[in-house]
Amino acid sequence: MFGSTVSSAKDNNLAIPHDNTAQEIHINVEKKYQEIDGFGASGAWAMDPIGAEWSEENKNKVADLLFSQDKGIGLSMWRFNIGAGSEETDKNIIKDRFRRAESFKTGKNEPYDWSKQAGQQWFLQAAKERGVEEFIAFVNSPPVWMTKNGHGQPDSSVGSTNLKEEYINDFAVFLSDVLEYFEQEQLPFDYISPINEPTWDWNRAGQEGNRYNIDDMKKVIRALYHELQNRDLETEIDIPEAVEYTSLLDDDIYSAFTGRNNSRYNSGNASGAYPGKYREYIKEFLGDNEIKDMVGNKISAHAYWSDYFSGEDRLIPLRKKVRENIDRYDPNAKMWMSEYCILGGNGPGRDLSMRTALDIARLIHYDMVETQASAWQWWLSMSPYDYKDGLIYTDYLKPGDEETIIESKLLWALGNYSRFVRPGAYRVDLNGANDKDGLMGSAYYKEEDNQLSIVLVNYSNETKPVHLNVDGLPWNKKAIQFKPYITSDNYDLEQKNLFPAHKVFNVPPRSVVTLVGK
Template sequence: MFKNIYFLILGLVPGLSALAQTVPAKLYTVSINMNQTAQTIDNIGASGCWFSEGIGKYWPSEKKERIAELLFSQKTDVQGAPLGIGLSAWRFNIGAGTFEQGDSSHIRDFRRRTECFLNRDGTYDWTKQAGYQFFLQKAHDYGVPNLIAFSNSPPVQFTKNGLGFKTEHDFKANLKDDDYDAYTKFLTDVLKHFEDKGLHFNYISPVNEPQWDWSHTDKKGDQEGSPWQNGEIYHVARSLNSALDKARVNTKILLTEAGKLTYLYGDKGPAAHQLQYFFSGTGTYNLRKLNHVPAILGGHSYFSETNDSTLIDTRAQLAGQFKKHKVNYWQTEYSMLGDGYKDGAKGRRTAMDCALFLAKVIHTDLTVGNATAWQYWNAYEPGNADFDTRYYLIALKAAPDFKDGEFTATKNLWALGSYSRFVRPGMKRVITSLNTANDKLLISAYTDNKQLIVVSINYDTTDVALNVDVANAKKKYTVQTQYLTANGSELNMAPSPKQAYGQQITLPARSISTIVIN
């Protein structure tokens, strides 16, 4: 059925309206010079925070297995449609122990409390976080090449106030001054445990959004979290580097998970100008000498996309500074927290509107910010699958105790999949140019010298036609396939029949297409 719908949209079957037959789509040509390449992509992934526990531990097998397939699978069904979006990174939350505290954790939503592997007596209980571990194992089984562990808060036994979030407005880490080594040994022990089970974490992220206060003087917290000053981040990085060396764990330290991109290269506060602080080569907090710290800084794209000008200018400034200091930029967390996703409109936004906005942010991070990795927050959360799908890839409708429920893949899942499923680790971005300027037509290209991936976002309300003109290809391309995400229940990375390379491609209005050229 989806093929008939697809062809109808492309205007390839009888029965089109007279208007569609007499008004041809405007034709554009995208030129791609294979000798002009930019950054190498490391991974495109997502986080499984909070709600992994209930789903993975309690939900019926067929439901949680299908969710895992949607996120991790690179296989197709008999018609060639992808069964999943083939994430190449999965983020695993190492809990701080607020679940064991129950209501005394003062985190209001029980689903956002996390277990901690470390008991109060110093022993470990590796049966904890069973739901999280389910999805971690599934990511490994599906061949996800990058596993990333992260911590929102040190274990509560190490925090200054015994809670998983701050209660003082001092913008200092919620970690006892004499427990830095205890905290990093805990993180290393967790990594070593999973390493021994055959689950290797490529990266460990010990701090999260250090610029935010995370304090609730009324002791009514929303989630685990702690601020960190730059000096404190340096301290924990040095301690963790030493702990990893001692345990002979070959995991890289991912920093700094900045709460907003501007903090990476500017802004104000005790956790600002982080690029210069950590990678200038001459600063007090120079991290280049630590063998587990790669030349990577991670930041979150929240609140930097209020309009197209801010979206582009922020990333252009970031790219210039990162190039100057020879550091790679990773976008490590994003969902539509701000109102930018509304594009100035009032009222609810459809699932496709949200997916298009998400695709635009990914496109800009990759093509203007030169991000080498891009990761979404959050894989699944309770919500509506049809409107304002701003926080999740998969919408959950769960029972009150969260031990069962229903789920629906949103258009956001397929928007991210238009990149993650096809733009694989090690691919290089290739520079593209349009013959006629159009800020509603966003195109990027990627290659591994075997195939060419062209992701095309038609943000406008009219169809366009596209010719792909490739120069200096090392292979002779013969065939191309278009995977379309658009309005319609069956248009979720829906594949077209294979076409001869060079054939004109139609990009329907308000759609996302990935064109695979072999």
């Protein structure tokens, strides 16, 4: 279990005096890159029925696994879905009850009902109690009473968006009312994401959703920004939650990435099918000075199809292009990876093993060092599905079913980042470990806590001996000691024996290891 300090003879081989074959890893704490906002996951869907229907004992077990820095992975960010009300209107469209959502307000002239979404609210409170630091409220669709077709997803008749033009200001008021309520309840949201994956058409989708072209989006952003300003709410707008990195790119950079002259992104279902523009999000938001200020000089996107796509290796080249594109407008602009799970042909089928855990740990590594993401957020914190979309799984589908809690290795591998790379830390320079098929390493330093955290991902089947050379710390080099935490086939973020920095550390095969120096 996490936090165990039980050692064995095998553990004594993790740190050894000398090894001439050891990789030399050099870390310079004084050379800083992006500031870290946090690591998180979403409470959407499953958390409502689980939070409303499960026993207190089992809900607390789930909350501990997700949020506790002693018993679990210590997420520092939590995503709360503000529902559109499909639970009342869309049962014939959204058959799966786990994908429908209530709304706090069911009509323009109806009162707010803050008892709605009780399950999600339980986990929101549980996250706060366990030390989660950053909270994001996100929206898949405006409330159904604001939509053109009266549903929580569009159809082909509604044009570029399902949000009625005359309800744009009402939408801003609704979101601000929700934010204000939770602030009064001592559960303030740091960020509000009013739009999700706007490039998708979402027509009669099996979940809540909505498309928006660029002009539609900017109208929502302006209305929401001014409403927040009028109320002195300090919640920052998060935008655009683009469905994939390629949709972010300027046309010329996208063309260079694809190798096709004058090509433009048009992969989203809405592109070309509906009026307006559904691409070039970096340019449209960071390149527009008015909007850039309204969204905190930050761009957010989902990393779907960003590793391999149609036989194409995108893992590193695409991330380099995203960073290049952001730097074109402002090297100081922040980038968030705000949602990911495995889609496509590899999506179906739960995988609780290190195979998926290592694939995701590698993807996180390159999001941190190439895209220079300030935040990294997984999709479903808990999933009832036979799919690679959860950190924790359950076979619970209806009241009366067993309240199963099934941990994945991915949960604990994410914990190698989330537990130790805390908000306010900076990624710092690390050289000597950047092999996507072997050993990858990134380092983070939080001056406030005087803590250095080094995350090593060993994708290979071989032990990787490393020797760490650290410069720039306010400590005597000879006094530096590291505490290892290992996730592998045999361990779930397990703490091992402290070792001095002058020793060689053997990174186990097929593992994720965090070395904490303090």
